[in-house]
Amino acid sequence: MSQAAITSRWKIKTGLNGDFIFKGITVLFAFSILVILFLMIYEMVEQSLPSMAKSGWRFITDQNWDAVQEEFGALPYIYGSVVSSILALALATPLSVGSAIFITEIAPKRLGAVMASLVELLAAIPSVIYGLWGVLVMAPWLQSTVQPFLIDHFGFLPFFQGAPYGVSMLAAIFILMIMVVPIITSISREVLLAVPRSQKEAAIALGATRWEMIRMAVLPYGRSGILGAVILGMGRAIGETMAVTMVIGNTPQISLSLLSPAYTMPSVIANEFAEATSKIHSSALMEIGLILLVVTLIINAMARLLIWSVTRRQSGGGR
Amino acid sequence: MQNKVKLEQLNVHFGATHAVKDVSMDFFENSVTAIIGPSGCGKSTVLRAINRMHDLVPSARVTGRILLDDKDIYDKVADPVSIRRRVGMVFQKPNPFPAMSIYDNVIAGYKLNGRVNRSEADEVVESSLKRVALWDEVKDRLKGNSMELSGGQQQRLCIARTIAVKPEVILMDEPASALDPISTLKIEELIEELKEKYTIIIVTHNMQQAARVSDHTAFFYLGELVEAGETRKIFTTPDKKQTEDYITGRFG
Ligand SMILES: Nc1ncnc2c1ncn2[C@@H]1O[C@H](COP(=O)(O)OP(=O)(O)OP(=O)(O)O)[C@@H](O)[C@H]1O
Numbered sequence: 027m028s029q030a031a032i033t034s035r036w037k038i039k040t041g042l043n044g045d046f047i048f049k050g051i052t053v054l055f056a057f058s059i060l061v062i063l064f065l066m067i068y069e070m071v072e073q074s075l076p077s078m079a080k081s082g083w084r085f086i087t088d089q090n091w092d093a094v095q096e097e098f099g100a101l102p103y104i105y106g107s108v109v110s111s112i113l114a115l116a117l118a119t120p121l122s123v124g125s126a127i128f129i130t131e132i133a134p135k136r137l138g139a140v141m142a143s144l145v146e147l148l149a150a151i152p153s154v155i156y157g158l159w160g161v162l163v164m165a166p167w168l169q170s171t172v173q174p175f176l177i178d179h180f181g182f183l184p185f186f187q188g189a190p191y192g193v194s195m196l197a198a199i200f201i202l203m204i205m206v207v208p209i210i211t212s213i214s215r216e217v218l219l220a221v222p223r224s225q226k227e228a229a230i231a232l233g234a235t236r237w238e239m240i241r242m243a244v245l246p247y248g249r250s251g252i253l254g255a256v257i258l259g260m261g262r263a264i265g266e267t268m269a270v271t272m273v274i275g276n277t278p279q280i281s282l283s284l285l286s287p288a289y290t291m292p293s294v295i296a297n298e299f300a301e302a303t304s305k306i307h308s309s310a311l312m313e314i315g316l317i318l319l320v321v322t323l324i325i326n327a328m329a330r331l332l333i334w335s336v337t338r339r340q341s342g343g344g345r
Numbered sequence: 346m347q348n349k350v351k352l353e354q355l356n357v358h359f360g361a362t363h364a365v366k367d368v369s370m371d372f373f374e375n376s377v378t379a380i381i382g383p384s385g386c387g388k389s390t391v392l393r394a395i396n397r398m399h400d401l402v403p404s405a406r407v408t409g410r411i412l413l414d415d416k417d418i419y420d421k422v423a424d425p426v427s428i429r430r431r432v433g434m435v436f437q438k439p440n441p442f443p444a445m446s447i448y449d450n451v452i453a454g455y456k457l458n459g460r461v462n463r464s465e466a467d468e469v470v471e472s473s474l475k476r477v478a479l480w481d482e483v484k485d486r487l488k489g490n491s492m493e494l495s496g497g498q499q500q501r502l503c504i505a506r507t508i509a510v511k512p513e514v515i516l517m518d519e520p521a522s523a524l525d526p527i528s529t530l531k532i533e534e535l536i537e538e539l540k541e542k543y544t545i546i547i548v549t550h551n552m553q554q555a556a557r558v559s560d561h562t563a564f565f566y567l568g569e570l571v572e573a574g575e576t577r578k579i580f581t582t583p584d585k586k587q588t589e590d591y592i593t594g595r596f597g
């Protein structure tokens with residue numbers, strides 16, 4: 027076939043117009059996403075302005091939140107969000123990385139594949155179901171068993187003082203932990219799968235046992251990717267609304283004790299937006315939303331960057 | 346000449362593939378043996394059987410015996426981990442640990458023996474790097490990233506890492522095939538020096554390289570050992586027509 031024939035056939039096949047329209051539509055879609063994001067941030071800033079003007083920095087340093095008196099100190103929500111997600115992550119990380127190592131390096135292939143898809147399935151469960159289970163099953167169990175145990179044996183620590191309520195910071199930490207384990211596990215699994223065979227063989231050939239091989243070749247190679255997975259889990263935990271609202275007790279206070287009820291940023295937004303009739307109240311909620319949005323965007327960008335740095339090294343590094 | 350490694354009726358299967366068929370041969374102490382043959386004839390498979398790398402491949406089945414100092418490494422009581430410390434391996438593509446410094450790469454395998462104090466580690470790193478003629482090039486940046494070295498330097502680093510463990514046998518699977526001619530030459534000189542202390546088995550696709558560096562040569566074809574003997578003899582007056590055809594470039 028001659029060059030001209032190929033060109034003309036190509037033209038007929040795709041059609042100049044069809045190609046143009048298709049390209050136009052995809053460009054439009056791609057841009058509309060950016061535009062939506064931009065508009066959303068713009069709108070949130072705009073609507074936060076009254077609250078910013080009224081409260082200034084006291085918005086994030088004051089502890090008192092009283093819509094009737096129009097006093098808006100969001101510190102207890104920020105504190106609740108940060109503490110619940112960080113502690114949930116601290117518990118979830120070793121569990122998840124351990125599971126990912128088991129699935130990729132230790133379990134027989136079949137079992138590993140089954141476990142991996144079960145983990146994916148866990149990640150797909152709607153959060154309201156976790157919340158329902160949390161409030162109906164886990165919280166009563168915490169109240170009757172776990173919290174009394176902690177009070178009896180570790181009550182000398184400030185973290186385990188007070189009465190056992192069930193719904194509490196501790197409940198939120200547990201529920202968040204359960205919810206982020208599947209995410210961190212499945213991303214860590216992909217990161218570990220991306221470790222080249224040549225790296226593992228290098229360790230084995232030096233006389234490493236399987237554990238030594240994991241420590242020497244697998245984990246260091248996947249380190250930044252796993253960190254990315256953890257941070258992504260952090261983003262999920264800090265933004266989680268439904269399940270946390272159901273188990274945390276929704277009390278805006280800052281208490282060292284994990285047994286006390288607490289409150290988070292997403293929870294206060296979800297609980298109060300309907301009754302926020304005054305302009306300043308809804309503006310204050312908007313400002314909390316803005317803080318949450320910025321924090322989440324930063325966390326996610328960091329995570330993507332870390333994961334990307336690993337997978338890029340993999341595709342550039344051959345087998 | 347003392348034989349160090351002896352293959353007896355070695356067979357390797359991958360599922361239904363019979364990759365190595367009934368191979369029996371000797372590898373001698375303080376000598377370099379080259380394994381040559383066309384692609385897919387089982388060279389790497391034979392090599393990897395000698396340090397039990399096939400243990401990692403679930404579909405692989407190894408039968409027959411491989412004697413290391415007259416002890417079968419596939420014996421039920423043999424420990425693959427300690428065998429791999431005695432039989433080191435250098436791979437086709439340099440594979441230093443990217444998250445580790447040059448220093449930590451060299452000492453990585455040695456440290457598996459147990460705790461190592463600082464001065465002992467320094468000594469092992471220096472002597473291993475000197476052995477592979479890399480010391481002068483990297484002594485000022487031992488804590489630097491190993492991935493910043495050139496391909497040839499990385500490969501010598503991997504050899505240093507292997508000899509730091511003090512193996513008796515070193516297996517090399519096309520160790521220079523990813524390198525430029527000058528780095529290749531350095532690796533070949535290194536092999537020449539290393540054979541004073543170690544038994545070396547090298548797989549190569551490069552006839553000239555086999556002729557240059559090896560004392561013995563084994564020619565494989567379709568999973569079978571066609572002919573093994575002194576390199577001079579294999580390259581001048583081979584017994585088998587197939588060997589002659591391959592060496593003169595008539596096929597493969
Ligand atoms: N892990 C494996 N699983 C299945 N088959 C394998 C595996 N490794 C090797 N084989 C098969 O065994 C045979 C010999 O392969 P081997 O890698 O030993 O060849 P080679 O001589 O080293 O070739 P090359 O010169 O291309 O490296 C081939 O048919 C190959 O497909």
Ligand SMILES: [Mg+2]
Pocket residue numbers: 388389390518
């Ligand atoms: Mg090969």
